[in-house]
Amino acid sequence: MRMNSLRAAVLALCCVAGQGAQAQLFGDDQARQAILDLRQRFDQSIAAQNRLVEENAQMRRSMLDLQQQIESLRGDLARSRGQEEQLTRDISELKKAQVESQRALDERVRKIETAPGIGAEAGNGNGTMPLPGEGSANEKQDYEAALAQFRAGDFTGAQSGFASFIKRYPRSALAPSALLWLGNAQYATRNYKEAITNFRSLLTAAPNHQRAPEAMLSIANCQIELKDTRAARATLESLLKTYPQSEAAQAGKERLARLK
Template identity: 80%
Template sequence: MVNPTALFRGAVLALACLAAQGAQAQLFGDDQARQAILDLRQRFDQSVAAQNRLVEENAQMRRSLLDLQQQIESLRGELARGRGQEEQFTRDIGELKRAQTGQQQALEDRVRRLETAESTRAATETAAAPPPPAPTLPGSDAAASVGDKQDYDAALAVFRAGDFKGAQTGFANFIKRHPRSSLAPSALFWLGNAQYATRDYKEAITNFRSLLTASPNHQRAPEAMLSIANCQIELKDTRAARATLESLVKTYPQSEAAQAGRERLSRLK
């Protein structure tokens, strides 16, 4: 026979066990849910952090691209300025070459005119000269004049060859060795022209003036005065050039140099 009290106790114990198991199952389910939420929040935070890094990297890339674009524009500007400077430099070089060619041509024309005049004068003097005297011994005045002519012709040949630095040395040495030679004024003239050709305008003026001081009536005196004016024009001293040209026209009115001086006076501003 079944004891009712024992049966009741067994039922109560079973119910208690079931209740405990239910509570334990409920507690275990809540922990899993919380863990799932924590995992989801962690992944969300990581996703947000990754997105923020991408945004920052994108912004940094944009700034780098803007800097690069500015550098490219700056380089383009510098390249354009460099091209402009190169073109201007090319134009300046061309103008300088044209100016030098013009000066060289003018100098050569002047040399030819003076050589023609000198040849004509020498031929005239030879035709009108008396018979030559008897030969003289070496060391005499006549022999010395022959030496002067040889040194002078040698320096002039260097000038005609276009070696203006060498011509300066040759004529300067001639003047030192033969200061009283009848060819000394001509040597001063060609020395000044050689200095003019190398743009040593101040020294050229000094030698042209030395010629005018020593031999104001020399056949090359008008040309020397015109050359002084040319040097002053190159030195941008227009006032002095005008005064020199006016003096040239007044002092040597019938000379070809005076005619050229009148034309230059009309162009001076």
């Protein structure tokens, strides 16, 4: 009886010990798994944080690039506005120069038309054309038509008109003046070499003509435009020597001083 009780007690004790060991083993496995889960969540959190840091850095770089682009666009806009303002000023100056050039041209035409002897170019000295026949009337009409084109600023048309006049009336008293206006029209269209040819034709055909000094001055102007300073200086010196009392000589003297 007593032996059976002892056996039962030992068996019960072994069961309790086995249950304790099993409980201990189960608790360690759960702790390990909890640690592994915690570590995994920690690693994931670190990875997520690193991604956020990288995304933030990338965003900052993008914002910096965008800011630089904005500054570049602002600079381009400022330069564009500056160029636009400069262009506006240049256009304004060009318009002023054009008006002044037209005014100077009108004044030049007026002086030539009102100068003494302008009527005598037709041959009678009293401001009217001679009337030997219909040809003289045609000469004046053709000359005035070409001159009207010049006044209107149609320099190409004026060149054709005066060239045609010279060809049709080579012996006309108006031919030297036609040569002068032809050269002036060519000068206006920057056809400097042909203008020089016609101004020289005037000097050759009528060296004592009242427009001869002006023709020589115009030759010098063409040479200046052609950057032939040496030739221009020689022409101006010849002008002062040949026609010292002319208005053209006075203008030539000033130009010669500027060339030196």
